[in-house]
Amino acid sequence: MTTTAAPLDVTALRADFPILSRTVRDGKRLVYLDSGATSQRPTQVLDAERAFLERHNAAVHRGAHQLAEEATDEYEGARQRIADFVGADFGELVFTKNATEGFNLVAYAMGNAATSGPEAARFVVGPGDEIVVTEMEHHANLVPWQQLAARTGATLKWFKLTPDGRLDLSDVDSVITPRTKVVAFTHQSNVTGVINPVDVLVAAARKVGALTVLDACQSVPHSPVNFRKLGVDFASFSGHKMLGPSGIGVLYGRRELLEALPPFITGGSMIELVKMEGSTFAPPPARFEAGSPMTSQAVGLGAAVDYLSVVGIERINAHEHDLTVAALEGLSSVKGVRLIGPSDAVNRGGAVPFEIEGVHPHDAGQVLDSLGIAVRVGHHCAWPLHRCLNAQSSVRATFYLYNTLDEVDALVDGVREAQKFFGVA
């Protein structure tokens, strides 16, 4: 990873992303401010996946022929590079289809603990036990826990938000208690960009022997993240948000935990012995990768991690910070715009949600779209957060390495345009 402070050469970078040179809506240049939903892919990633498919494609871990060997090497080589990128060991990374599957994997495996062997006893949850989440969560790290609670009789509890959208940690010990079995929380909010104090929550969870599950979907793509240093037990993120392919996510689990965790999805490649009467299971990570895996997608994600490393994740982070500061400044200078969440860029990633008085977010998004500006409107899979912050929905701009200050200006101009169109300015 490069740690040089030199700013990004965004113009050069943009040339790597074919889609950024297309136009939309009758020739408008595309201003893509929706990377928080999904990022675009550089040619390097597309080429890596294609080269794999044209040269090495085969079933991994299953064949004794040369293609199968090569495919396995590429697949596991990608796992190693991705593990290095997030401060994990090779065997601690499980490939999933998306981050959502990762959260479900942990939640369902915990549910399965009740009918598994004694080594799984630490994962059992039931009546009297508590599962802790936050009001800031993406539905992906909320609904699976609601469902686990509903299935097992455990109780769901949550941290509330302060009025500016940060976690209210004023009374940690009343939320995380000796009854707590899991604390699931996001590293960085996909709506407000708020970065949570992982250390505080990990310490509180450890004190009571609860597991921690980190939603790293918005942190890993945008900042240097080291799971081992963070000390979390599990973490989940998605390839498509970090220049990689869709259809692949990553679950991190501390080795010792993955080794004791019962399986979730079962089938081929995750077994040790199969008889009609019953089966035994392979060690991790194989135990959690049933069926034919996302082979070329892993290779693509490996290439994405290489790309991010060459560009330098700190530099990307610094660049996004500049864009965020500019966006906050630009938008707050527009009368009638209400920023949702913190109004500053302290402990905050590159996501800026807002409302325009008198213009519904969907309508604002439509005006921006007509100008070529792609933002997201709605509740961004974080409905409770919106309720807390008194917004039915919001317009959200998110930034990545390929965005420019010009594009931030275009956004701010677009907002004024929307106000004009709807006669509120």
Place this chain on the structure above:
Amino acid sequence: MTTTAAPLDVTALRADFPILSRTVRDGKRLVYLDSGATSQRPTQVLDAERAFLERHNAAVHRGAHQLAEEATDEYEGARQRIADFVGADFGELVFTKNATEGFNLVAYAMGNAATSGPEAARFVVGPGDEIVVTEMEHHANLVPWQQLAARTGATLKWFKLTPDGRLDLSDVDSVITPRTKVVAFTHQSNVTGVINPVDVLVAAARKVGALTVLDACQSVPHSPVNFRKLGVDFASFSGHKMLGPSGIGVLYGRRELLEALPPFITGGSMIELVKMEGSTFAPPPARFEAGSPMTSQAVGLGAAVDYLSVVGIERINAHEHDLTVAALEGLSSVKGVRLIGPSDAVNRGGAVPFEIEGVHPHDAGQVLDSLGIAVRVGHHCAWPLHRCLNAQSSVRATFYLYNTLDEVDALVDGVREAQKFFGVA
């Protein structure tokens, strides 16, 4: 779908598959006889996915901007074409990461029925209920049912095999009884190519009100399949076995059943309303597609289905039949070769498993590999089947549209070579 009886122009077809022109092991031409594990991809599929990523990539169903609209159209357009290909309605197809997830989806959703609303009551299984599978199943359609039984207290029962590897249906009514809740079985064995009489099993299941779950992994890629006509309740297959991308599978479910089935993986995009206290869920197929989906992979699978349709699935089937007949003939002419499963090509797809006396399958595979011939060795994720047929493991050749009679000859010659190398001929 073309129904012309004209044979395939395999030479022309092969030019569409870049990997087939590569060499392996010091310049040997690649003879790829492992399509049963995973197929290769034609340029048309690779191009479709790449074009999508370079032009239309965005989060589907979530954005109001032009890219998001286009991406959604491409994604849902692919669903429609795939649905047409297998005789299903648009809303009856759920995208999964692979076929394995599809079986798990049904099994887990049935497990969730106990804690869901009254409309899910028909899916509840518990002590006294029976789940029926077969000894022929791939682990993907076996282990999830073992696990469901273990979690719920239901009993697992199974159809046995005849000595030549067909389902022993001599006493259907003692296996499928009024206690049966599900009958899960494969359309076509991935080991022996045996095609099962779906009608017999569907009729028996219907008689007792049991659900049917079809493993269509090996039938959909190789023969015309119409789920509606087959009358099964659920069916699952994988993209990577039918010229499509890895990382995508398809679960078919009859509309009425999908509408009543509780969710499996939960998170974003599958919800209706989310509050901290609880959530409600979207109608199918969205209910079963939590998180960011396999967008470009769906597009790729759509292109694969187009490719298969243009070539003509009946013609592909006929071509594979010819290869199978030739392989059975060729291999049985070699002294010391034991064919596993049926020795004829009646009701059988293009999979030919065998053993060589005195040469372990792994060693045989290695000799074939050194000649450029890629086969699979082992139990092919069907361990119980191998036990039934008195084989610890086997060598398996599988065929697809791009294979030739020359390649079958190469296989037979390779087998003789292996015998020579190990001094058993």
Place this chain on the structure above:
Amino acid sequence: MQLQQMYQEIILDHYKNPHGRGLRDPFDAESFQVNPTCGDEVTLRVKLDGEIVSDVSYDGQGCSISQASTSVLTDLVVGRPVGEAFKKMDAFVELMQSRGQIEPDEDVLEDGIAFAGVSKYPARVKCALLGWMAFKDAVARSQGAA
């Protein structure tokens, strides 16, 4: 700018001055509908007088398209027999799913024809149909209850 094509004057007028807005008593049935992607919601009440839709009242939060289409809805269905109201609904749904390929019939849809441009934006079709789904559901409930 393409935008005017979508946001016809008629739509903006209904949005700014919605007809029949506000929840009223008496009513036979009420339906709550939500658009899960954007969180827009509508609560809509129906009062039937035999076969005649005698009142539709509603409240909710939503974009110009969803608000305006619900306003147009009240114009189209109030005072009409349920059967006729449903025919209008079918025509409106068909128009919205047409991707701009249908020439709407002003005799049937009146101000509803202004939504032809919206049908070119698939992400907004759900907005335009939100109130109608609530209407359909409320009528079904009131008839089920009857």
Place this chain on the structure above:
Amino acid sequence: MQLQQMYQEIILDHYKNPHGRGLRDPFDAESFQVNPTCGDEVTLRVKLDGEIVSDVSYDGQGCSISQASTSVLTDLVVGRPVGEAFKKMDAFVELMQSRGQIEPDEDVLEDGIAFAGVSKYPARVKCALLGWMAFKDAVARSQGAA
């Protein structure tokens, strides 16, 4: 043909005439190991005499590589102290994971050096290690039981 590189004469000899094959009594511990991909399996027994591995006996089904490497194993460990046997195991494991990049030490591995070529075929490494994993496990069990 590359094949000879992998299937050295020594390997084929051990395959055809395995040393120490067959399960014998007495023994301190037994381990059953299976290769989940191909179904190969080995049952291996260990008898310890204080620190000395006094007997290793085994049975199983497997390919030439797994059978030969288990045969070589008995030559390498029987009569030796556990510590030395484990050093040999470590050297063998290292060799197998080397992808042909290590020059094996004949003083340590004796006939085991013939497996250098196998290490270039990652799919076969598990075969070569099957018996060794059983040995490691059986020793651990016998010591755990002691």
